[in-house]
Amino acid sequence: MAQKVLMKGNEAMAEAAMRAGCRFFFGYPITPQTEVAAYMAKNMPKVGGTYLQAESEVAAINMVYGAAAAGARVMTSSSSPGISLKSEGISYMAGADLPGVIINVQRGGPGLGSIQPSQADYWQATKATGHGDFQIVVYAPSTVQEMADYAFAAFDTADKYRVPVMIMADGLLGQMMEPVVLPEPKAAGDLPEKPWATCGHGMARPHNVVNSLYLTAEDLDALNRERYERYAVIKENEQEAECYRTEDADIVLVAYGASARIARSAVNAARDAGIKAGLVRPITLWPFPERAVGAQVDGAKAFLVVEMSMGQMVEDVRLVVEGRVPVEFYGRAGGVIPTPDEVLAAIVALNEKVGE
Amino acid sequence: MAETESKDMKVVYERPHSLLPVVTNFCPGCPHGIVERLICETMDELGIEGETIGVAPVGCAVISYDFFGCDMIEAAHGRAPAVATAVKRVHPDKVVFSYQGDGDLASIGMAETIHAATRGENITVIFINNAIYGMTGGQMAPTSLPNQVTQTSPYGRDVATAGNPIRVSELLNALDGPAYIERVTVDSPKNVRKAKKAIKKAFQNQIDGVGYSFIEVVSTCPTNWGMTPQAAFAWMRENMLPYYPLGVVRDVVADGFANAAEAASARNAACPIAHPEKAEEGEAK
Numbered sequence: 001m002a003q004k005v006l007m008k009g010n011e012a013m014a015e016a017a018m019r020a021g022c023r024f025f026f027g028y029p030i031t032p033q034t035e036v037a038a039y040m041a042k043n044m045p046k047v048g049g050t051y052l053q054a055e056s057e058v059a060a061i062n063m064v065y066g067a068a069a070a071g072a073r074v075m076t077s078s079s080s081p082g083i084s085l086k087s088e089g090i091s092y093m094a095g096a097d098l099p100g101v102i103i104n105v106q107r108g109g110p111g112l113g114s115i116q117p118s119q120a121d122y123w124q125a126t127k128a129t130g131h132g133d134f135q136i137v138v139y140a141p142s143t144v145q146e147m148a149d150y151a152f153a154a155f156d157t158a159d160k161y162r163v164p165v166m167i168m169a170d171g172l173l174g175q176m177m178e179p180v181v182l183p184e185p186k187a188a189g190d191l192p193e194k195p196w197a198t199c200g201h202g203m204a205r206p207h208n209v210v211n212s213l214y215l216t217a218e219d220l221d222a223l224n225r226e227r228y229e230r231y232a233v234i235k236e237n238e239q240e241a242e243c244y245r246t247e248d249a250d251i252v253l254v255a256y257g258a259s260a261r262i263a264r265s266a267v268n269a270a271r272d273a274g275i276k277a278g279l280v281r282p283i284t285l286w287p288f289p290e291r292a293v294g295a296q297v298d299g300a301k302a303f304l305v306v307e308m309s310m311g312q313m314v315e316d317v318r319l320v321v322e323g324r325v326p327v328e329f330y331g332r333a334g335g336v337i338p339t340p341d342e343v344l345a346a347i348v349a350l351n352e353k354v355g356e
Numbered sequence: 357m358a359e360t361e362s363k364d365m366k367v368v369y370e371r372p373h374s375l376l377p378v379v380t381n382f383c384p385g386c387p388h389g390i391v392e393r394l395i396c397e398t399m400d401e402l403g404i405e406g407e408t409i410g411v412a413p414v415g416c417a418v419i420s421y422d423f424f425g426c427d428m429i430e431a432a433h434g435r436a437p438a439v440a441t442a443v444k445r446v447h448p449d450k451v452v453f454s455y456q457g458d459g460d461l462a463s464i465g466m467a468e469t470i471h472a473a474t475r476g477e478n479i480t481v482i483f484i485n486n487a488i489y490g491m492t493g494g495q496m497a498p499t500s501l502p503n504q505v506t507q508t509s510p511y512g513r514d515v516a517t518a519g520n521p522i523r524v525s526e527l528l529n530a531l532d533g534p535a536y537i538e539r540v541t542v543d544s545p546k547n548v549r550k551a552k553k554a555i556k557k558a559f560q561n562q563i564d565g566v567g568y569s570f571i572e573v574v575s576t577c578p579t580n581w582g583m584t585p586q587a588a589f590a591w592m593r594e595n596m597l598p599y600y601p602l603g604v605v606r607d608v609v610a611d612g613f614a615n616a617a618e619a620a621s622a623r624n625a626a627c628p629i630a631h632p633e634k635a636e637e638g639e640a641k
Contacts, residue, residue, distance in 0.1 A: 024442065024445065024446060026442065050445045050446075052441070052442075052445065054438065054471075055467050055468070055470075055471035056467060058435070058438075058467075058468075059435070059438040059467065059468050059471065060438075062431065062432060062435035062438035062439050062442075062468070063438045063439070063441055063442035064442070065431070065432070065435075065438075065439055065442070066411075066429065066431075066438065066439035066440065066441065066442030066443045066446075067442040067443070067445065067446050069429045069439070069443065070409070070442065070443045070446035070447055071446065072446045074442070088432055089432065089435070092432050096430075198409050198427035198428065198429050198443070199409065199427065199446075199447055199450065200406055200407045200408060200409060200426070200427055200447065200450045200451075201406050201426070201427055202406040202407070203405065203406035204406070207376075207424070207425055207426055207427050207428060208427045208428075209421045209422075209427070209428045209429075209430070210428070210429045210430065211421055211428075211429070211430035212430065213418060213419065213430055215419075
């Protein structure tokens with residue numbers, strides 16, 4: 001019987017990563033993710049792992065690049081402004097087909113922004129984590145349990161497809177405590193072989209090269225096409241979402257992470273008030289759960305997307321809905337957390353608008 | 357053909373095994389080829405080609421991953437020391453080196469350079485200083501000399517507005533981390549031999565656990581300097597060597613220490629928190 005422990009979201013992600021076989025962590029302090037680094041600094045040495053405080057987020061992600069190239073399971077974490085700095089290295093990882101895990105405990109932006117919870121990095125994570133044609137897998141947990149589960153699973157996904165994987169949390173999830181059942185630690189022997197890694201060839205094979213430079217345009221075109229075939233497989237196999245009270249829903253909310261918790265409360269309140277509301281909660285932001293959202297279009301009168309931003313994921317919902325029913329947005333920005341009452345009011349207003 | 361001729365002849369000079377049989381992208385007269393060859397001779401002589409991971413920079417040496425026979429990683433511009441740090445942490449028993457130019461190492465990558473050095477990462481860094489950005493066509497580098505004309509200092513580097521050149525070896529010598537820093541050049545057979553000795557020592561130090569070793573090679577760029585290779589070496593001797601004097605800048609082993617950590621400990625001997633064992637001795641008395 002697995003034991004429940006009370007943990008902070010940030011610490012649960014760190015512990016789960018170690019249990020997934022992550023033995024290298026390169027960090028840099030920034031609120032509200034610093035507990036991830038602090039947990040790694042304290043606990044990595046106990047398992048023979050490496051915690052290294054990099055000189056910058058730029059250096060940290062390039063250390064992730066190096067450790068991944070060397071064949072290790074490796075992670076870094078940061079918060080929004082720091083993720084912007086990491087975008088260089090994430091692009092290089094994608095270009096060199098390197099697996100690695102990046103945590104973003106989002107805070108308000110743009111610029112230095114605020115240190116309160118936010119979801120304003122959705123576009124950055126799903127559309128433009130760096131320059132060039134590439135995607136990364138993005139998981140959006142909404143409980144401390146899921147933070148542990150997806151931090152653990154992220155390493156398998158990264159290794160399976162040789163892609164960077166991001167855990168999109170926010171300051172609310174990172175800082176809050178909940179009971180969690182931690183995943184069973186992987187044995188060293190359970191980790192996948194990486195014959196492409198640069199770890200010294202021992203004169204037993206041709207040299208391995210980890211690289212993202214292709215001076216012949218046709219070569220890079222072909223490689224990008226090959227990579228997008230892999231992305232198509234990811235889109236097919238890795239979409240994840242949770243549907244809550246959507247069976248007969250007129251008003252379908254779409255929300256992820258912390259705002260999904262609020263949306264869920266608002267759905268219950270709406271149901272109590274006689275409005276048939278439901279919630280689709282994307283767990284993967286990329287690939288976007290097109291199937292789960294699309295399945296609601298026929299039965300719904302309208303969609304309401306709730307985000308802690310000025311409205312970013314709402315565009316992906318509109319792409320799926322294709323104008324068949326109205327898609328409206330409710331959000332708070334800059335670190336303000338919407339209340340269930342605010343979301344309920346938006347549901348009531350939308351229901352009145354489309355109800356007749 | 358070598359097979360049939362070899363009966364009566366002795367091989368006196370050949371391509372090092374760890375230098376792959378490919379045509380490099382370097383311009384005629386460029387010293388990169390000499391330095392990369394010295395690294396390969398070193399790998400062969402130390403028998404470490406199969407145990408070495410090299411990190412290539414962004415710059416003229418960007419596709420060095422196709423030249424070196426050891427496993428290779430191409431790093432983002434300036435990030436080679438961060439990449440090398442991580443590789444060494446993952447494989448502490450392997451040999452890890454970075455090969456970088458002046459724009460890569462001393463401009464965009466200065467933070468990574470300084471911090472890998474001050475951490476005393478047990479890696480080898482080979483720094484090619486030719487006072488110019490070669491790959492992009494000859495722009496001002498952090499090591500371009502005062503009044504040096506480049507594409508982006510067309511009236512000569514005006515130190516009043518463009519600042520002064522950086523003497524990287526001396527800068528790193530301010531840190532406690534490095535074990536060995538030497539500045540060499542490859543303008544003559546004698547200096548090539550000296551450079552080889554320094555490079556080999558920088559790799560041997562890593563194998564012996566002595567610590568971070570940094571070799572600065574004062575070099576030329578005939579193409580972007582607009583000179584013949586010979587004239588470029590003459591200009592280098594006349595102008596660069598007075599600014600970037602050759603020689604050993606630091607050698608903790610020559611100073612009587614086993615490694616960089618011991619030397620650092622001696623340097624900060626007066627700091628109590630850095631020496632808790634002394635404090636405990638004091639308390640016991």
